[in-house]
Structures are given as structure tokens and as C-alpha cells.
Amino acid sequence: MSGTLLFVHGTGAHRIDDDLARLRAGLASEHRLRDVRVHAVAWGSAVGPADLDVTPVLPPHSPGPETAVEVTPAGISAAEWDLLLADPLLELRMLAELFDPGPSGPDTLDKRLDAMALPELGHVDRATLVRAIAEVRDAPETADAALAAGDTADPELCSAVARAITATALIAAPDAPIGRDGAARDELAAILVAAMEPEPEPAEGLGETLVRRVLRPLAARLATRSLARRRTPLMDPVTDFVRDVAFYLRRGAAVRALIAAEAARAEPPVVLLGHSLGGIAAADLLSGPDRPAPVRLLVTAGSQAPYLYLMDALDDLRPGVPGAAFMPWLNVYDRSDLLAFCAARVFPGAVDEEIDAGVPFPAAHGAYWDQPRFHALLAHHWPG
Secondary structure, three states: OOOEEEEEOOOOOOOOHHHHHHHHHHHHHOHHHOOOEEEEEOHHHHOOOOOOOOHHHOOOOOOOOOOOOOOOHHHHHHHHHHHHHHOOOHHHHHHHHHOOOOOOOHHHHHHHHHOOOOOOOOOOOHHHHHHHHHHHHOOHHHHHHHHHHOOOOOHHHHHHHHHHHHHHHHHHOOOOHHHHOHHHHHHHHHHHHHHHOOOOOOHHHHHHOHHHHHHHHHHHHHHHHHHHHOHHHHHHHHHHHHHHHHHHHHHHHHHHHHHHHHHHHOOOOEEEEEEOHHHHHHHHHHOOOOOOOOEEEEEEEOOOHHHHHHOOOOOOOOOOOOOOOOOOEEEEEOOOOOOOOOOOOOOOOEEEEEOOOOOOOOHHHHOHHHOHHHHHHHHHHOOO
16 A cells, blocks of 8 residues: 555644654554654644643642642641542541541441431532432441441541541532532531430541541642642643634644645545544535645544534534535544544544543543554555
């Protein structure tokens, strides 16, 4: 086979030497594609936006590598709840490890939870809360913690159970108002403690249980690393993505013109390979009036073009308008790639093929070129 594979990169990938090297290595390993040339449309460096430093607009205490980090009590509390949302029974397990088993059994705690009188709550649905109570009540970790506490009215146990129920309810109803209001979340935990304890401790005392004191250093480190030191590196890929998408929405014609010019100069037949946003630009170009004649096949990998098509956000393709099958189209996706979408059910004539790189997102979004199956599919669909 001969011709040119014209590669259009996606968002935040302006330095594409590594992508090109992996593509060329993959083509060389597929004997049917060894004579195919690989050429890049480096629109990011040619017409795209400049690199962006977002640090001037980040809030205070987003430090550089040598700046001390201020961790507030609110930040530590938020980090504690991050841990509980990942594992609602964490504090109950900790409680079971911190104390030797006592004389009281879990049956008394079950009865106490079943008999709780719950007031009207405006920040969480009562049915969701009842289900959360039942889930925590029936967990083996709760029984182990009750045995360790030795007294089902123990403040340690009541606090851990209440926070486990609150976290479970938050997971079940992520869009509930309580998920956006830390004070309401803490109030719910305090209400649950009061409902379990015959003589409840003051609400402000909930933060001083032994389990919380053991957990706090870990939460403080989590708050330091997640909320401060990691903010700038976490913002970098998000900024790259948003910057390039915003640029394409405003200046997409320049990107498409560059692709068309490169395709016109390439040795035919030309296969246009678009990754991520590059696939959107390729689909826009090939469905418009300036479609370059040498292009015989569109290949997209990890592309959002079908998703934007349904949103009526592409340049020429419109939902419900005849003519969507503008040329042969191979769309490759990985189920673990959260930025990849299928095309065949909305574009007549498009072919969807799945690739499983065996890695989670976001690594899956850039793993297509390393998969032998990708190059085998490319060879199978190569024009002529």
C-alpha cells in the first residue's frame, strides 16, 4: 500500500514528535503499511494559540515549589470528607482497630439506628437518608466498630456511624444541596449523632474524637497536596484543553485551511487521521465545501465529533440534515477513554471499532498509536 497518512493532533498536544514516532513505528510493524508516509498537520504550532501561564489568576496560597502552604481547618475538614466519600466506612474500620472488643454487641446499635427519630431535613431526601442508614447498619465494619467501642452510646462510635451515613447519602445523591454546602453536611452528621446518643455531646465536640485525631494528620497532608501544591499542575492540562477548544470555536477556519493545504500537497491516496479535537476539525473540513479531493478516508481516534454533531456544534454537519455520510469513516474508540465517542449510529456509513489499551483515563486517550489492532484496522480500511 502507498499514500499518505495525514495526522491532525488534538488539544494540548502541540509537541507531536512523540505521536509521530509512535505512528511511524506502528506502520512499520504492519507490513501492509510499510510504504505509507506519515505527515503531520501541526496546527497548534502553526496557527494555534500560544502557551498560557494561569498562575497569575490562581487564588492566593497556590504556591510555587519553595512556598509554604497554609492549611486551614476548613481545608482539613474538606479533605477528611474526601477520604470518607472514597470510603464511607473508613472511620468505622479505624475505630475497630484502635480499641479491643468490649462487652456490648452490635445488636443494640442496630436497634438504636432503627429507632432513630429523624427530623425534617431540607438538604437531603429522607428516603436517601433511610437507605444510607440501612446500608451502614448492615455493614460488617459497623458491627466490628460497635464491638470495639463496647458501648453503643459511645461518642466515638456515634460520630463514626453518623459520618459514614452522611458520606453514604452524599454518594447516593451527589446532586443534593448537601453536597454543595459543608455546613449543611456537618449539621446532618451532628443531627444523626444527637439522634443516636441519649445524652448527646455538644456539636463542636464532634471534631475531637480519637479517630478524628488519628485521621487529621493524613487529611492535612491530603489537603496540602491536593488543594495547593497540585493546583497548578492539575490546571495545566485543563487549561490546554479549554484553550484549544476555545481557539477552534473562534478560529477553526484557519485550522481547516491548513489541513486542506497539506492534503493537497500530499501523495495520494490521503488518509486523514484526526485525534480528539483533530477529529472534529477533520470532520468539519471533509463535510464542507472545501473538502480536499485527495482525501479518501477519514479516521478518528478518541474523537468528540459525534458528540458535537448531536449538540449541533459542528461547522457544516447538522443533525437531521441529509448527507451526513460524506465519505468512508473509521472511528476508533476505547471504552476507558472518556473523551471518545461512537459515530456509526448517527453517521450512516461510519464504522466504529473498539480498541482496549488496558489503561485508565486519561492515559487511554493517548494510547491508540501503541496498539497493534489500531494499525491492523488502518491497513484493513486503507483505500485501494
